[in-house]
Amino acid sequence: xxxxxxxxxxxxxxxxxFAEGATEQNSENTITVYAYDAFCGDWGPGAVVIPAFExxxxxxxxxxxxxxxxxxxxxxxxxxxxxxxxxxxxxTDDMAYSAYEADILEPYESPIIETMAEHLLFDPSxxxxxxxxxxxxxxxxxxxxxxxxxxxWDLADPIYKDKVILIDPRTSSVGLGLLMWTYNxxxxxxxxxxxxxxxxxxxxxxxGWSSAYGxxxxxxxxxxxxxxxxxxxxxxxxxxxxxxxxIFEEGHQETIEGIGILKNSKNKEDAKTxxxxxxxxxxxxxxxxxxxxxxNSSIELPDAYSYAPEPKILFTSxxxxxxxxxxxxxxxxxxxxxx
Numbered sequence: 001x002x003x004x005x006x007x008x009x010x011x012x013x014x015x016x017x018f019a020e021g022a023t024e025q026n027s028e029n030t031i032t033v034y035a036y037d038a039f040c041g042d043w044g045p046g047a048v049v050i051p052a053f054e055x056x057x058x059x060x061x062x063x064x065x066x067x068x069x070x071x072x073x074x075x076x077x078x079x080x081x082x083x084x085x086x087x088x089x090x091x092t093d094d095m096a097y098s099a100y101e102a103d104i105l106e107p108y109e110s111p112i113i114e115t116m117a118e119h120l121l122f123d124p125s126x127x128x129x130x131x132x133x134x135x136x137x138x139x140x141x142x143x144x145x146x147x148x149x150x151x152x153w154d155l156a157d158p159i160y161k162d163k164v165i166l167i168d169p170r171t172s173s174v175g176l177g178l179l180m181w182t183y184n185x186x187x188x189x190x191x192x193x194x195x196x197x198x199x200x201x202x203x204x205x206x207x208g209w210s211s212a213y214g215x216x217x218x219x220x221x222x223x224x225x226x227x228x229x230x231x232x233x234x235x236x237x238x239x240x241x242x243x244x245x246x247i248f249e250e251g252h253q254e255t256i257e258g259i260g261i262l263k264n265s266k267n268k269e270d271a272k273t274x275x276x277x278x279x280x281x282x283x284x285x286x287x288x289x290x291x292x293x294x295x296n297s298s299i300e301l302p303d304a305y306s307y308a309p310e311p312k313i314l315f316t317s318x319x320x321x322x323x324x325x326x327x328x329x330x331x332x333x334x335x336x337x338x339x
Contacts, residue, residue, distance in 0.1 A: 030060040031270050034072055036090035038210050040065035045289040049282040059270045068208040069095045069173035077102045086265035087274055089131065092173040093122040093256040094180055097323040100127065105260040108272055112279040115296045120256055128258030131278050132292040134227040135311060136177045136253045137245040144222035151248045152182065156197035165224040166202045167212045170330065173255065174209045178225050181253035183329060184315040192336050199337060228308050229291040235304040236288065251313030
């Protein structure tokens with residue numbers, strides 16, 4: 001009887017240790033990813049990319065919708081050591097300075113960067129790696145009766161009163177992209193004049209791209225700030241060319257979206273595996289579902305991308321200006337838009 005009891009206790013102890021080990025292993029094979037809202041939505045790339053990654057690697061992903069780019073950075077900084085995220089996806093080149101300043105990112109020089117054009121590698125320390133890029137433009141509903149604008153200044157004409165949906169640069173990378181577009185094109189002496197005149201023409205100032213573009217496709221206004229690649233979505237999914245990107249000869253602002261590993265990550269190896277997957281296997285799905293361009297030069301895109309016009313002139317934001325003058329630029333913008 002004593003031998004039987006001892007055997008049972010031994011078996012129970014072994015089972016307990018096995019279960020504990022299995023739990024630890026399962027925990028180690030799970031990563032948490034903070035992503036912007038559009039990535040996590042029903043029609044975003046997350047719904048396709050995450051299951052594919054889990055199936056290929058056996059690593060589970062806890063995908064968290066963390067707002068727009070600016071909101072994600074603020075959330076990670078606010079959570080500090082309590083932040084559960086291993087990876088953050090969707091911090092743009094013009095919003096990266098906050099993440100750098102807060103020192104929340106772990107450098108990772110992925111071998112996949114060899115497939116990328118050099119100008120896309122916006123962080124020489126590899127704290128953020130590009131995973132897609134695009135060009136900002138206004139998208140017009142061609143079934144409306146308004147004339148197609150020919151320039152940013154043209155949009156300030158009273159004929160576009162209540163016809164344009166803009167996005168807040170304090171909460172959205174798209175909104176910030178437009179602000180930097182005007183700053184880079186007009187300079188510090190003139191960009192605020194444009195915004196002052198646009199106050200009467202904007203229907204609303206949305207908090208993020210998803211809400212803004214939703215209002216646009218619902219017919220609330222015939223113009224919205226978005227991307228040159230936005231029409232690709234409608235061609236692929238709705239078989240329509242109704243929505244078209246408007247190209248201005250004076251130029252457009254380019255934007256690059258980045259992915260990074262958090263310094264506080266408890267599982268950096270699986271996080272690196274996820275980053276490499278995003279930069280390889282997931283590139284085409286992300287480009288198509290985001291209506292953006294892939295950074296991996298080996299990716300072949302669908303014919304629908306012929307409906308994404310390519311501007312001849314592109315602006316990029318100087319990192320020094322963004323890092324050292326953005327607060328002043330935003331404060332001046334707030335004063336103009338609220339007075």
